[in-house]
Amino acid sequence: MKDKEKKIIEAGMSLFAKKGYSATTIQEIVDACGISKGSFYLYFKSKEALLLAAFKYQFQSIQSKLDSLTLKNLTPRETFIAQLEAQLEEILKHKEFIIMQIREQTIPINSEIEHFIRKVSAEISGFYHESLSKIYGEPINPYIYDLNMILQGIVHSYLKLIIFDKASFDLQRLSNFILKRMDDMAAGFIRSNEEPILTSDYVEQLSELYPEPTKEDVLRKIKHAKEQVENEDITITLEVLEGEIEREKPRTPVIQGMLGNLKNEPDLEHVKTLIEKFFDLTND
The missing domain is CATH 1.10.357 (Tetracycline Repressor; domain 2)
Known part of the structure; x- marks a missing residue:
C-alpha cells in the first residue's frame, strides 16, 4: 500500500468515527490529507470505495x-x-x-x-x-x-x-x-x-452463504505456513504449490500431487482444505 493511500484511509476512518460516514464529505477528507480531489480519485472511485478500503x-x-x-x-x-x-x-x-x-x-x-x-x-x-x-x-x-x-x-x-x-x-x-x-x-x-x-x-x-476463498487468501495462507514449518520436504511442497497457484493456468494434477504430501501433516490441514476448496477438489 502506498503512503498516500494509507494516509487517505486513516484520515477517512478518523473523520467517519468523529462525524459519521454520512456526514463526512470527500472534500473534508482531502482537506485533512492536504491533497486535491483529483488525487483522491486516483486511489478511490467513491466514498463507498474508501469505506470498503477502511x-x-x-x-x-x-x-x-x-x-x-x-x-x-x-x-x-x-x-x-x-x-x-x-x-x-x-x-x-x-x-x-x-x-x-x-x-x-x-x-x-x-x-x-x-x-x-x-x-x-x-x-x-x-x-x-x-x-x-x-x-x-x-x-x-x-x-x-x-x-x-x-x-x-x-x-x-x-x-x-x-x-x-x-x-x-x-x-x-x-x-x-x-x-x-x-x-x-x-x-x-x-x-x-x-x-x-x-x-x-x-x-x-x-x-455456502460465505464467499469462496480468493487466490490472495490461498497464497497468504501458504506463505504463512512456510514460515512455520521446519521440515524441508514440506517447505518445498508448499513452494511448489505457491508457484503453481501463481501461474496463469494452474495445473490441477500438480496441485493434487503436492496436496498428497500434506495428508499426514495435521498442522497444515487448514491449508490443504483451503486449497481443495479453491480448486473444487473436495469431491475428487
Missing part, C-alpha cells in the same frame, strides 16, 4: 498481528491467548469507527462491502476452529462447531461490554479466562457423549 485496512492490521504471533515459540494455548488478546486490542483501537458502523448501519452499504464482511466472519470462525482443534485435539472433533459458536458468542458479548458499555478489563486476563471456560465446555462435551447440534454437514450448508 474495513480491509482494519482487518489486515488484525490479521498481521495474529500471523506474527504464530511465529513465536508458544504452545497452542499460549498462542490462542496471545492472539485473542491482540484481536481485542486491535478492535478497541478502532472502537469509534465500529460504533459509527453500527449507529449508521453502514453494513451492508453495498454488495461488495457485504461480501467482505461475510469473508471476515468466515476468517474469524476459521481462526477459532483451528485454535480449538490444536488445543483439544481429536476428542473435540464431534463438538468443535458448537464449541466454536459458543466461543464467538462469549467474545462478542465481552466486546459489547467494552465498546458500548465502556467496561474496562485486563485483556490478557480476559483472554485467559475465556480459554478456561472453553476448557470447561470441552470437557463437558466430551464427557456427555451427547449428539452435537452443529454437524459438519450442517456447517457445510451454511458455508
Whole structure:
C-alpha cells in the first residue's frame, strides 16, 4: 500500500468515527490529507470505495498481528491467548469507527462491502476452529462447531461490554479466562457423549452463504505456513504449490500431487482444505 493511500484511509476512518460516514464529505477528507480531489480519485472511485478500503485496512492490521504471533515459540494455548488478546486490542483501537458502523448501519452499504464482511466472519470462525482443534485435539472433533459458536458468542458479548458499555478489563486476563471456560465446555462435551447440534454437514450448508476463498487468501495462507514449518520436504511442497497457484493456468494434477504430501501433516490441514476448496477438489 502506498503512503498516500494509507494516509487517505486513516484520515477517512478518523473523520467517519468523529462525524459519521454520512456526514463526512470527500472534500473534508482531502482537506485533512492536504491533497486535491483529483488525487483522491486516483486511489478511490467513491466514498463507498474508501469505506470498503477502511474495513480491509482494519482487518489486515488484525490479521498481521495474529500471523506474527504464530511465529513465536508458544504452545497452542499460549498462542490462542496471545492472539485473542491482540484481536481485542486491535478492535478497541478502532472502537469509534465500529460504533459509527453500527449507529449508521453502514453494513451492508453495498454488495461488495457485504461480501467482505461475510469473508471476515468466515476468517474469524476459521481462526477459532483451528485454535480449538490444536488445543483439544481429536476428542473435540464431534463438538468443535458448537464449541466454536459458543466461543464467538462469549467474545462478542465481552466486546459489547467494552465498546458500548465502556467496561474496562485486563485483556490478557480476559483472554485467559475465556480459554478456561472453553476448557470447561470441552470437557463437558466430551464427557456427555451427547449428539452435537452443529454437524459438519450442517456447517457445510451454511458455508455456502460465505464467499469462496480468493487466490490472495490461498497464497497468504501458504506463505504463512512456510514460515512455520521446519521440515524441508514440506517447505518445498508448499513452494511448489505457491508457484503453481501463481501461474496463469494452474495445473490441477500438480496441485493434487503436492496436496498428497500434506495428508499426514495435521498442522497444515487448514491449508490443504483451503486449497481443495479453491480448486473444487473436495469431491475428487
